[in-house]
Amino acid sequence: MRHFDLVVIGTGPAGQKAAIQASKLGKDVGIIEKKEVVGGSCLHTGTIPSKALREAVMALTGTTGQRERSRPQKKITLDDVIFWSNRVIRSEMEIIEDQMMRNGVELIRGTGRFEDAHTLKVTREHSSERVTGDYFVIATGTTPAHDPMLPYDNINVVDSDGLLHLKRLPRSMVIVGGGVIGTEYACILATLGVQITLIEGRDSLLGFVDHEVIEALQYHMRQVDITLRLGERVERVELSDPENRPGFSNSLVRATLESGKHIRSDTLMYCIGRSGATQSLGLENVGLETDHRGRIKVNEFYQSEVPHVYAAGDVIGFPALASTSMEQGRLAACHIFGGSTNSFPELFPYGIYAIPEISMVGKTEGQLTEEGIPYEMGIARYKECARGQLLGDDIGMLKMLVHEETRELLGVHIIGTGATELIHIGQVAMAHHGTLDFFIQNVFNYPTLAEAYKIAALNANNKLATA
Known part of the structure; x- marks a missing residue:
């Protein structure tokens, strides 16, 4: 029977980062994966496949701008798209396995189920074993919620x-x-x-x-x-x-x-909706309960009601983003083993990979109004930027929300090409309590979409000057 300082269940974003962080703190770490491949739902059915699908569709159909709907350059089949997506998935799997190997994390194949508070039985098709741990991080993710009234057949x-x-x-x-x-x-x-x-x-x-x-x-x-x-x-x-x-x-x-x-x-x-993938974990043998959606309740350190059992990622619910799951897993491992840790950042960005894509960080207008915070907005349209014209994106927009009195940046909301990349400029500025003046007084490369920040800042400044 093998023993570890930390046993992680699940190799998705939260599990990976929890395991690697604990290993970097000098701990003996095992990570359990029930599937033949690592990466969890993020890599195989969620974030990466859907985003690879999006990029494949945009490349294969020639969709580059938003002036008009592009027509496929050829008849696109699902095989074309899946082939494109699988290349990305295989590459990501190799990176994950290499990172865990280089950091000395032991990968244990099989389905883990708690037998008691410190023992997991790991079952494979033709064998099983028991592993014990001082601490555990549950990072099993979620599965799609099903309506029992629907006739699922995986065809129609x-x-x-x-x-x-x-x-x-x-x-x-x-x-x-x-x-x-x-x-x-x-x-x-x-x-x-x-x-x-x-x-x-x-x-x-x-x-x-x-x-x-x-x-x-x-x-x-x-x-x-x-x-x-x-x-x-x-x-x-x-x-x-x-x-x-x-x-x-x-x-x-x-x-x-x-x-x-x-x-x-x-x-x-x-x-x-999605449900926590916790049904087969035997949580009752640890004295741990879940909510009606199979999610595990944790405190600000990602510690469950059972002190030596932590949980991170989609299995704990909102915000259920790959980016936030990674940080949750890392912070959980830091809290367990006394590593340096700060509270989870409030300024995490959202990315929605629709066509066109959307991203946001900070407060919305609705939230600011509810909280009684006086604000002004500045707006830049992509068609005002030379880069936006070059890309053919005339639907894009960047909105900046600033405090009327302090001029501090309170929120950034973007729709259009590169929104999920551009948002980080606003995120960094907000983390350092940046004001409107930072964007007005600095130079942005031309032609770039980032120039939209300066245009929006000047727009907000004009409104404040006439208020």
């Missing part, structure tokens, strides 16, 4: 994982759920020419994003023929209308909305 009715295993590209698709996953896939598939209907129970997509940015995104989605059914809920889903359609199931999906509308499509994807 799928979840976000099943989408990646479709044999052929559907001609039409209903996507239920206008969160990050649903919105991203709606944009990606519409670019491939799939007729998309996106159903969302709220009155707008992505309620946590700045309303002006969402209005711009929704406008663009409609421009590329995505039908948005906002404020609608699905009451029933059934297979109907048998047809002889080569390469497809002989059924169409019919979604009945609460309003009485009927929508038919080749495929329906359900992507409302």
Whole structure:
């Protein structure tokens, strides 16, 4: 029976960083992975496949700007896209395995289940073993939440994982759920020419994003023929209308909305929420409970109710981003073994890889209004930047929110090419309590999209000068 200072369950972003950080602190670390491959959902069914899919679609269809919808340069198949995506996934797997090997983290293949507070039984197809640990980090991630009323068959009715295993590209698709996953896939598939209907129970997509940015995104989605059914809920889903359609199931999906509308499509994807992958861990043998979605409750140090058991990443819930999961795992290991640690940064950025992409950091206008903070905004349109014109992106926009009195930067919201890269300029400035004047008084390369920060700052400064 092998013993470790720390046993990590799951090789996704949180697990990787927890294991490597503990190893760098001189600890003996084992990491358990039940699948044949490392990387977790992030690498195989979530972040990396969806973003690789997006990049493949944009490259294969020739989509570079936003002036008009690009038409595929050739007939794009799912095989083309999956081939492109798999190249990225294989490369990332090699990097992860190399990092763990170089840092002396022992990879243990198999499914881990707690037998008691300090013992895990690791089961493989033809063997099993027991490992013990002083501490544990649970980083098992999540799986798509399923509605028991839906007739999942991985052909006509799928979840976000099943989408990646479709044999052929559907001609039409209903996507239920206008969160990050649903919105991203709606944009990606519409670019491939799939007729998309996106159903969302709220009155707008992505309620946590700045309303002006969402209005711009929704406008663009409609421009590329995505039908948005906002404020609608699905009451029933059934297979109907048998047809002889080569390469497809002989059924169409019919979604009945609460309003009485009927929508038919080749495929329906359900992507409302995700559940913690904790059902098989035997947490009851440690005295640990989860919420109704299988998520583990932790404190600010990612420590559960059982002091020697920590959890990090999507399995603890919001914000459930690969970037934040990495930091959570690292901070958990630092807290366990007394490494240098700061509290989790409030200024973490969001990235939404729709077409066009969106990113934000800091407060929204709604939050500032609720909190009674006096603010002014500065806006720069990409079409005001030479680089935006060169890229053909005239839908892009950068919005800067600043305090009326101190001129301190309070939030940045971007839609358009490179948004997820540009956001870090604002993030760094906010972390150092930067003001409007930093952007006005500094020089930005020309022509670049980063120049939009200076344009937005000058716009805000003009408004403050006339207030």
